[in-house]
Structures are given as structure tokens and as C-alpha cells.
Amino acid sequence: MKTIKYVGSVIKTQDYKTKDKELLMLNLIKANGGNGYYRKGNFSTELVWDKKSYMFPSDNDVKSYTRGMFLFGMVRKDAKAFIKSGKTIKVPNKYPTNEYNDNFDKFGFKMGGTDLNHAYWRIAFNLGIISKTTYQKGLDDDFKVVRLSALSTMGKGKDYFVIKEGKLTNEVVKIGYDEDMDNLYKAIRYTCFKYMQILKKMLGDDFICYRTDCIYYVDVPENRKMVREYLKEQNMSMKQLYAIKKTPHE
Amino acid sequence: MAKKGKNINKGVRLYNKILKEFTKVNNSLPEDRKVSLADRRKYITEVLYPQFKGIDPTKVGVKAIRKGIDGVVSSIIPQEGCDPNIISPSVYADVMWFELDEFIRDVLPKCIFIRVDGDSAGKTRIFNTLNYDYNRSGVRKIIDNIRDEVNNSSSASFTGVKKLKPNKANDGTPENYFIDFILVINSVPTSSINPISYTLSTTQKKQVTSVRNAILSRVKDLSNKKKRRKNARKSAIKNIGEIKKKNKRLKKAKSPDFKRRLAFERLKEFLKAKKQLQTAFNRGNLTQEQFDKFNNELDILIEQVKKEGGII
Numbered sequence: 208m209k210t211i212k213y214v215g216s217v218i219k220t221q222d223y224k225t226k227d228k229e230l231l232m233l234n235l236i237k238a239n240g241g242n243g244y245y246r247k248g249n250f251s252t253e254l255v256w257d258k259k260s261y262m263f264p265s266d267n268d269v270k271s272y273t274r275g276m277f278l279f280g281m282v283r284k285d286a287k288a289f290i291k292s293g294k295t296i297k298v299p300n301k302y303p304t305n306e307y308n309d310n311f312d313k314f315g316f317k318m319g320g321t322d323l324n325h326a327y328w329r330i331a332f333n334l335g336i337i338s339k340t341t342y343q344k345g346l347d348d349d350f351k352v353v354r355l356s357a358l359s360t361m362g363k364g365k366d367y368f369v370i371k372e373g374k375l376t377n378e379v380v381k382i383g384y385d386e387d388m389d390n391l392y393k394a395i396r397y398t399c400f401k402y403m404q405i406l407k408k409m410l411g412d413d414f415i416c417y418r419t420d421c422i423y424y425v426d427v428p429e430n431r432k433m434v435r436e437y438l439k440e441q442n443m444s445m446k447q448l449y450a451i452k453k454t455p456h457e
Numbered sequence: 458m459a460k461k462g463k464n465i466n467k468g469v470r471l472y473n474k475i476l477k478e479f480t481k482v483n484n485s486l487p488e489d490r491k492v493s494l495a496d497r498r499k500y501i502t503e504v505l506y507p508q509f510k511g512i513d514p515t516k517v518g519v520k521a522i523r524k525g526i527d528g529v530v531s532s533i534i535p536q537e538g539c540d541p542n543i544i545s546p547s548v549y550a551d552v553m554w555f556e557l558d559e560f561i562r563d564v565l566p567k568c569i570f571i572r573v574d575g576d577s578a579g580k581t582r583i584f585n586t587l588n589y590d591y592n593r594s595g596v597r598k599i600i601d602n603i604r605d606e607v608n609n610s611s612s613a614s615f616t617g618v619k620k621l622k623p624n625k626a627n628d629g630t631p632e633n634y635f636i637d638f639i640l641v642i643n644s645v646p647t648s649s650i651n652p653i654s655y656t657l658s659t660t661q662k663k664q665v666t667s668v669r670n671a672i673l674s675r676v677k678d679l680s681n682k683k684k685r686r687k688n689a690r691k692s693a694i695k696n697i698g699e700i701k702k703k704n705k706r707l708k709k710a711k712s713p714d715f716k717r718r719l720a721f722e723r724l725k726e727f728l729k730a731k732k733q734l735q736t737a738f739n740r741g742n743l744t745q746e747q748f749d750k751f752n753n754e755l756d757i758l759i760e761q762v763k764k765e766g767g768i769i
Contacts, residue, residue, distance in 0.1 A: 219673045220680070224551065225611075227644045232550060235616060238651050239546040257547035257669055259676075 210364065214383040217244070219258040229254070229263045237373040244367035244382070245375060255367065275353030281341040282331075282357040283388075289336050290387050296334055298393050302400040306407065307416040318415060319426025320448035321434045323399070326420035328354050330395045333442050358395060362388020402441060406434055421448070471514040475505050478522045482530065488568045488631050489539040490530065493587045500529050538668035539568035540631035541619050542655050545669040548676065549617030549636060554603045556679075557615055557638065558591050564675045566668075570622070570635035573615070576647035578602035583622060583635050603640070614641045619652040629655055689737035693751040696730035700758055723762070730755055 211217055224232070229252055236243060236256050243256040252263045323329070325346065332342040345354040364384030369376050403417040410433070413425035424430050431447065438445050479497050486492075492500070505525045509517045538544055544566070552560045561571065565586050573581045573596050581595040591597050607613045615638040625633035634655075640647045657665070703723040710716045734755070738748040 219670065220677050222551075222680075225644075228551060228614075231616070231641065231644045231646070235546070235550050235650060240654070241545075241547060243547075256550070257545040258673060259545075259547045259550075261551075 208366075208379055208381055210381045210384050212384060217258065217382055218255055218260045221260045221262060223262050223264070226252075226263045226265065228261075232256070232261055232263075236370060240373040241370065242372065243370040244380060245370055246365055246367045248365075253365075253367075256370075275345075275347075275350040278341070278345050278350060278353050278357045279360070281344065282337055282354075283361050285337045285341050286361050286388055286391055289391070294335065296336075296391065296394045298390055299397040299401040301397055302404045304400065305416070305418045306403070308407075308412075308414050311412075311415055313412065313425055317426040318423055319431060320421055320423040321431070321438065321445050322448055323402075323420040323438070324444040324446060325351075325354070326399050326443070327358055327395050329443055330398050331358060331391075334394065334398065336391050336395065358392055361392060362386070362390075363392070402438070402443070406437060409433055409437065423448075467514055468510075471509055471512070471517060472501060472506055474514050474517065475501050475509070475522055475526075478519060479505070479526050482523065482526050486530065487535075487539075488585075489535040489537075490533060491568060491585075491587055492530070492533065493567065504529055536566055536568045537664070537671055538566035540629075540661070540664075541569055541634040541636050542629060542631070542657060543661050543664045543668050544569070544636075544672065545665060546617065546619065546652065548669065548672045549638070551641075552615045552617070552638070553611060554600060554607070554613045554615060554640075555611075557600060558596060559679060561586055561589055561596065562591075563679055564672060565636075566672070570632070571617075571638060572635055573599055573638045574640060574648065575599035575603055576640045576642075578606060578640065607642070612643050615639060616641050616646060616650060618650055621653045627653060627655055629658070629661075685740075686742045689733075689740075689742035690747065693730070693734055693737070693743070693747075696726065696733060697751065697754050697758070700726045700730065700755075704758070704762070727755070727759065 232254055233245075235241075236254070241256050243254060245255070246253050249265070251265055254261045254263070328337075328342065328345055331337045332339070337345075345357070362385035364381045367380050367382055369378040369380055371378075399420055403420075403422055406422050407414045407417060410422075410424045410430060413427070413430050415423040415425070417423065422434065424434070435445065435447075476497065479492075479501065483492055483497060505522070508525055509521070549560075549565070557573065565571065567587050567589075568585065570583050570585055572583045573594075579595070579599045579602055581599065584594050603613050617636045617638050620635055620637045621627055622633055622635055627633070634653070639650065700723060703719055703726060707716060707719045707723065710719055731752075734743070734748065734751055737743045738745075743751070
């Protein structure tokens, strides 16, 4: 797949249009035999025509999304400054996103869980990738999707279908991929999984499972305390999940 | 009876003579070198007229005037993008009806032929953007009609379609083409959007990029200008709101120290609001009407405070 690293070489200006204009613009590019790129995302569709990008927001949760658009810029700016400052982060080993204790046999115990609050966002702040201002601005509950998108898309680049002489082709181009930025996101995710792995080892046989940023274990006060203290040491914010009784499958 | 024009000042006659010659020369120039009437007048006032000032107009020869005009014309840098064939259609694909005037004036090259087709709202003649005037070109009439038709909403826009002038050959001559701005209502164009096609030569293809980049940078400038205007309006409203808030708090405050502090803060807000308003107006981010409106609101607030015996 062809990769274009510098977005500016493909997009000079960006213009937001209403969703109903999408078809008109596609018809216009077809009628003029223009060249460009096209992509459909979860939150918007983008048409790049001769270095001018037209964005058509979709109907899904557009309000909170557009309200939080500023976070994308802030995160990218902070991440770029982080890379420029020469600071480096060693990307931790890759552990699974979800893990279950297949040998668990302590049935009849209550199950408890600890969930990390805005885990990736907090880790990004703890690692120094995003500034305090950015961190605080993104804490609004409405921005959950936006802050995750802002972190996951930095450096990722976007895949576009190529439009040649007005015709949409199957050729795909990746625009805006930046390896250093992409590694920062990896570091954030893998740090979260590393915490879960460490907690898994600490809990030993009492460990039930973990799913991304939430760990489940046999709910006894010692375990709760241990998990809480470890996460506090890592400067993470968390909430304790209510206990449910674990019974064997029938 | 005295002959008509006999009493005309010699200076005016000389000026008119130069202007007449300049117009003749201008008409024979290629599109990318043509000079607008306003610019022609400017050149005459600044360069040509002083050369012949004080000489009897009858004694100033056409040859001498032409020599001066040629000097001026040769110093003018030819404009880029005077050929609709080399302008990327992406730049004029969608222009909101309320932005059309600025788009023609500030974004399009000042040397191409265009037409505005507002369907039932009216249609202009094919005119050159060089001498574009919102009123005289007939664009204002169309925009006013659209404003009424769409009830000031943003459901109407214009899309540009490259067309061939009547009875002209599709041979690549820039003057033979024009951009027709067709009205689009609720994303449905009111007439055909199929442009006339012409295969560009290699040299023309090379020009496309630089012309497109120049136009896109003007698009960017225009959108920044709009943002600045919006921000100026927003801060004026915000500043007035802040003062009103301070007034309310002052009325509720009981402690004299607190009252004094609030009054001082309000004074600072007043000064800030006035200063920002003036700066925004000077920079052209507020219209005279907007400036007067906000300024009046501030003055009323000041009068109120004065009546209540506050510090101002």
C-alpha cells in the first residue's frame, strides 16, 4: 500500500459541509473527471479533491464529537512536542488485551473488580505525552469517544480510496502515517496491559480475568487493598466494582 | 453659446485624454495583463499625469502618452490563473450564497469571465472579474432574492461549471471560456453540472498546481478572516455580558470592600471592552453597524453606572 507521510502534501485546506452535500460533491468530481481521495469513517466522510478536503460529518453523535474536535489538535501538538523534546519511552512488551485464568477453581467466592478511570488518557498524562491542560480538558464525560479517538489516531494515518479521473478505484493510500507518534500510542496501550499483567501475578490464584483496563479477582479486603495500592503507586485513578458471587457454570 | 466642454479644466481634459488612451491600450492587452478601471485611474494619478502636468492637453501628443502607458504596462506583473481551463474546479465546487460576493472579489483571479445564474432569482451577464462590483454586476440583486427565497438559511449554494461562451471555439483560448455559478438548492443543482472539457497542454498542466495553490491560500485567508470576524463579535458580546454580570453582583454585594473591588474590576472590564471593540473595528473585523451597536450598548451601561453613582 502506498503511504504518504506528510498530510500537507495532499490536503491544503479543509472545509466542513453538510451530509446532504456528499452526493453532489461526488457527482461534481465525476463530471469534472477530477482526481482525489475518499474515505468513510465512523464519524465523518472525507473527500479530498485536488488538495481541498471536504468533510461531511455523519449523524452518529456528531454534536459531542464536533464539540470535542479541539482535542485532536491538542493531543497531536503535545505528542509532537514530546517527540521533539527528545524524551523517549520504551514500549513495554506486548501482552494480551484480555486474559482469563483458565485454572480458576475458587468457586463460591465473591467476585470483585477494579476499573481504571479513563485509563489510556491518564497513562498518556502520566507518561508526559499529553499536558495537564489537555488532560483536564478531555476529562468531560461527553468526550470519552473523542479522547480515545484522539489518542488512537495520532500517527496512525488514514486509509483512503483513490479517485482517478472521476472514478472511484479499489486502490488504497495511507495518508499521514507517523511511526514515532504511532509508537506513543502503543506505549500507552501496552503500559495499561503491563499493569494488568503485574496485578495478575500479584493476585496469583485469586485472579479471575482482566479486560483492557478492568481487572476481576476474588473479592477479599486484602486483594482490594493490594490492587488499589499498586494502582495508586502508578498514579492511576480507579473505581471499585460491586461484588457478585462467582458460581461454576452448570 | 459656449461650446460644451469648453469650460472644462485643462487638467481634467489632460486626465481624460490619458485615460482614453490607456483604455484603448488596455483593451488590446491579453487577459492576464489587463488593468481594472480603478487601477488605471491609480496609475494615471500616480505615474502618468505628473509627467504631463501643466502642459496644454492639445500639445500633448498621443505618441508621448502611449510611451508612458507602455512603460506602466510593462512594469505590471501578469496575473496567474486567467484561464478557466487551468483553474481546478475543486476550488469553486461549492460556494455558499452568502459568501459568493467575497469569493468573486477575494478568491477568484481578477481576470476571468464568470456568470452568476440564480435560476428564478435572476441571472447576470457574462462579466470579467477584473471590474467586478457587487451592485453593478447584478450579483447583489440575485443574492437578495435568494436571501428571501431561502429565508436566510444555508440551504442554497453555488457551484461553478466551466462553459464555453456563445459562438466561441473550444480551442483553449482563455477568453472563450467562463465559469457559470449555478444555484444549488438543498444539494440539487438548478441546471446541468457537466462542464465543457478541454485537454490541457503540458505547459498548461504545469501551471495548474501553482494556480490552485495560490487560490487555495486565498481561500484559507478568507476563512481566517471570517473566523476573526466571528471571534470579534463573540468577544464583544462576551465582554458586555461580563459587565452586566459584574453589575448584578455589585447590586447584591454588601461589604464595602468587596463592592469597591467589584467596581474596580468592572471599570477594568469597561476599558477592556472599549479597547477590544475599537481594535476589532480598526482591523475591519466589525462593520460600522456592528461597532455602533456594541458601542451603544456599552455607553448605555456606562450611563446606568453613572446614574447609580458608580466609579467610571
